[in-house]
Amino acid sequence: MLYSEKVMDHFQNPRNVGKMDDADGIGEVGNAKCGDIMKMYIKVDDNGIITDVKFNTFGCGSAIASSSMATEMIKGKPITEALELSNKAVVEALDGLPAHKLHCSVLAEEAVRAAVKDYYDKHGIAYDAKEFCAGDCAHCGEHDAE
C-alpha cells in the first residue's frame, strides 16, 4: 500500500472538513497548476486559543490527509503553538508519507501559518514578517504564479 493506515483514515474520514463563514483567519496556499491547494479557516478566541478549524483541499490523498491531520493538531491550541507546527510533526502523526508526497505536509504547515498571518493582519496584531517566509517554501518558484 502506498499510504499508511493513518493517512488512509484521514483521507477517507477527513476531520474538520468544510468552510467557515465567520472565520477570524483564512489561509490559502498551493497552486492548482501543481495539483494541490489548501484553504484553512481558523476561529480564535480572546485568549488567543484556536477554538475551531476547518479546511478545504484540492489535491491528492496525502494532501487531504495532511490538511486533516494539521487541523486536528492545532484545534484547541494557542496560536503560538499552532505556529510551531512543523511539516515533520504532521508527517510523524500520519505515520509517514512517501518521499514524493512530503510536500503535502509542507503545504499543510504553510496553510496553518497563512491562516494565522491573516488573523494577525485582520486584527491589527503586530508580528515579525520574517517569521512568515523562511524563503524555503516547497513550491516557491517551481511554477509561474497564475
Next chain:
Amino acid sequence: MQVYADHAATTEMSEAAINAMTEAMRTVWGNPSSLHTVGQEAKVVLEKAREEIAECLGATAKEITFTSGGSEADNQAILTAVKLGAAKQKKHIISTKFEHHAVLHALEKLAKEGYEITLLDVHENGVVSPDDVRAAIRPETALVTVMYANNEIGTIQPVREIGAICREKGVLFHTDAVQAVGHLPIDVAKDNIDMLSLSAHKFHGPKGVGVLYARRGIRLATLIEGGAQERGKRAGTENTPSIVGMAAALKEATAHLEENTAKVVPLREKLITGLRKIPYSHLNGDRERRVPGIVNFCFEGIEGESLLLLLDMRGISSSSGSACTSGSLDPSHVLLSLGIPHEVAHGSLRLSIDETNTEEQIDYILEAVPQVVNYLRGMSPVWEDLECGKRKHFFAK
C-alpha cells in the same frame, strides 16, 4: 462490487494462456538452443508459437522477434532505425508528443547525442495528421514512429496512411501497437508497417514478454548481446512458457476480436454517455476514433489521485494522469499534448474496460463516479472558485 477497469495497465491472464504456460513448463522445459531431443522439443513449441503470432499479425514467422515486452521492442526498433540511418547520415526522427515513454525517453536520449527529433502535434482530438507527417519528412529522416493507439486516451492513429507516406518517401515506419494488438484488427502488410511492438499482458497474456515485428529485409540492431537466440538479435534463453502463453492469448483475442468489440463498444458508449452528464466533465480524445475499451475523462475542480483512491475503496480499479500518480509535479504529457491546462489535467480518470466487464459493472461505475466527484468538489477550494466565478471554467457545462 469489484470492478477491474484498468485493462490498459494490464489484464488478467486468460485460462487459455495459463493452461498453455503450465503445460509448457511441465513438458517443454528444455533449452531450445540445445541439440538434444529435450531441447529440440522446446524449440518446436517455440517456433509454433512464433508462427501463430505471425499469423495473427499477417506476418511471417521470420519477421517475429521475441522480447521482454513492449518497452524493449520500442527501444530495439528505434536503435535499429538509428543504426540503419547512420550509414546514410540520417539523423532525424519523427514521432508524436503523446507517445509512450518507452519511445519518448529513448528519443530524448538520442537528442542528447545529436539527433534531431520532431514531435508532431496530436491536436485537440488526439489524432496525428498524415499531412503533418508528410510535411515533417526530410531527406535525412531515419524513422517515423507513431503509436497505433494511445495508451491513456485510446485514440487510434491513421497508421495505414502514415505507413503509405513513409513507403512513398522511403522512410522506415515503426508503430508501438501495445494498446492495439488483440483489440483491433491489425495486418502489418495492409497497414504499411515496417516495425511493430506488442506486449502480451495487454491481451490476457503473461507479463515480461512481447514481440518486435520487423518486415523482411530490415536488419534489426541488437540490444542484448550474448548468444545466437532470435537469430542473434536478442540474446538470452527464450522464455518458452511465456512465449507460448502469449501465443495462446493472442490467438484467442484474434479469434474473438469481432465478438469482443461488439460487446465492449456498447459498454464504452454507455460509460461515455453517463460520465458526460457530470457537469464540467470532458471526454479526452476523439469521440469515435478510439480502441473499444479506453475512456478518459477530465473533471474540473478535483484531483485525480484522490478520485482514484476513493473509487478503489468502492472496489473500482482505475487510473489517472494526475501529477500525483505520475510521481512528478507535472500531470500526464498525453493530456497536456491535447492542450488541456495543468490544473484540469490533474483531474483526469482513465477507465479501461474489456470483454470481461459487464453492464452491471458499468452501471456501478456510473453510480460511483458522480458521487465521488461531487464529494471531492465539495471540499475543493478550486471548485469553490469555479462556482463563484473567481476561476474560469475550461469546459462547457
